Amino acid sequence: MTVIYNRVALIGLGLIASSMAHAMRQFGLAGQIVGHAKSAETREIARSLFCDEVFATAAEAVKGADLVVLCVPVGVMGQIAAEIAPHLQPGATVTDVGSVKAAVVEAVGPHIPQGVHFIPGHPIAGTEHSGPRSGFATLFRNRWWLLTPLQGADPEAVARLRRLLEGMGANVDEMDVAHHDLVLAVTSHTPHLIAYTMVGVAEHMRRVSNSEVVKYSAGGFRDLTRIAASDPVMWRDVFLTNKDAVLDILGRFTEELFVLQRAIRMGDGDHLHAYFTRTRAIRRGIIEAGQDTSAPDFGRSVPAAGQGKD
Ligand code: NAP
Numbered sequence: 001m002t003v004i005y006n007r008v009a010l011i012g013l014g015l016i017a018s019s020m021a022h023a024m025r026q027f028g029l030a031g032q033i034v035g036h037a038k039s040a041e042t043r044e045i046a047r048s049l050f051c052d053e054v055f056a057t058a059a060e061a062v063k064g065a066d067l068v069v070l071c072v073p074v075g076v077m078g079q080i081a082a083e084i085a086p087h088l089q090p091g092a093t094v095t096d097v098g099s100v101k102a103a104v105v106e107a108v109g110p111h112i113p114q115g116v117h118f119i120p121g122h123p124i125a126g127t128e129h130s131g132p133r134s135g136f137a138t139l140f141r142n143r144w145w146l147l148t149p150l151q152g153a154d155p156e157a158v159a160r161l162r163r164l165l166e167g168m169g170a171n172v173d174e175m176d177v178a179h180h181d182l183v184l185a186v187t188s189h190t191p192h193l194i195a196y197t198m199v200g201v202a203e204h205m206r207r208v209s210n211s212e213v214v215k216y217s218a219g220g221f222r223d224l225t226r227i228a229a230s231d232p233v234m235w236r237d238v239f240l241t242n243k244d245a246v247l248d249i250l251g252r253f254t255e256e257l258f259v260l261q262r263a264i265r266m267g268d269g270d271h272l273h274a275y276f277t278r279t280r281a282i283r284r285g286i287i288e289a290g291q292d293t294s295a296p297d298f299g300r301s302v303p304a305a306g307q308g309k310d
Pocket of ligand 1: 009011012013014015016036037038043044071072073080084097098099100122123124125126127128129130131132139176213231234
């Protein structure tokens with residue numbers, strides 16, 4: 001275990017920040033872990049669970065930090081960057097964990113002073129839970145963490161950040177900003193929108209009651225509800241800031257949907273069978289890449305009556 005940064009400042013203290021703090025502590029990667037969040041309640045919980053010190057402002061929190069991690073919703077990254085900029089230590093690294101990269105680069109980049117390294121990033125790991133109590137040390141284990149270093153980024157600063165992320169168990173890849181946003185529109189953002197839509201459709205159906213939707217949800221619906229339970233602020237910001245890529249993928253999705261709709265209408269079983277055979281292979285690929293379990297129904301056990309709630 002080697003300390004990689006002496007003082008890490010986490011700005012925003014929810015799921016991702018608290019998971020980072022637990023992991024950095026478990027693997028001895030940071031000297032001190034300090035932080036800031038908007039509400040006094042979150043700050044108090046963070047102080048008791050995983051922060052050595054918390055501060056009422058982001059500006060105070062970043063003083064003396066050699067790593068600053070922006071863990072707030074994408075829509076407020078720019079405002080936080082403007083606030084912390086005059087207080088950043090020369091030679092420090094600023095990274096972020098935002099789910100969209102181009103918008104963050106545009107909002108944060110102009111505020112970063114000369115002599116401070118800005119290395120945008122995004123862990124492809126998460127759950128539908130949020131807040132300072134939701135984090136756990138193994139969230140990033142065997143998950144990808146994408147870095148999108150900008151032109152002229154200091155290789156040593158990037159390598160040091162990489163060591164921290166790998167120390168928390170993540171696999172690190174580097175990618176161009178625009179490509180990141182397109183890849184994530186396919187693998188994360190559009191699937192979330194589809195899940196939100198289907199859960200919304202079920203809510204608005206008049207011919208199937210809400211109690212039936214809940215009772216018979218094991219037919220597939222409940223897996224969509226997990227995704228559709230994700231944090232509304234985070235996901236609002238994702239769609240507002242990765243607009244072009246999401247609209248591109250949604251356009252393709254709609255075209256495919258119409259083709260499948262037509263196959264169903266025309267009774268074209270061959271088309272449906274061939275299509276579903278191809279999609280099944282993608283699931284097998286995800287399992288082979290170690291990104292999910294092969295256990296039936298994700299390895300879930302059937303909860304005893306009345307124990308189905310978290
Ligand atoms: P979260 O659990 O909802 O936590 C967000 C934190 O940001 C909270 O501590 C909140 O403080 C704080 N915050 C919000 N606005 C703020 C402001 N103006 N000033 C200071 N603090 C502010 O969110 P999360 O899931 O950790 O997500 C954080 C970032 O990670 C987002 O950019 C998201 O896109 C990205 N990300 C999320 C996931 C995921 O699955 N959740 C995965 C990868 C990346 P209060 O508690 O006081 O409101």
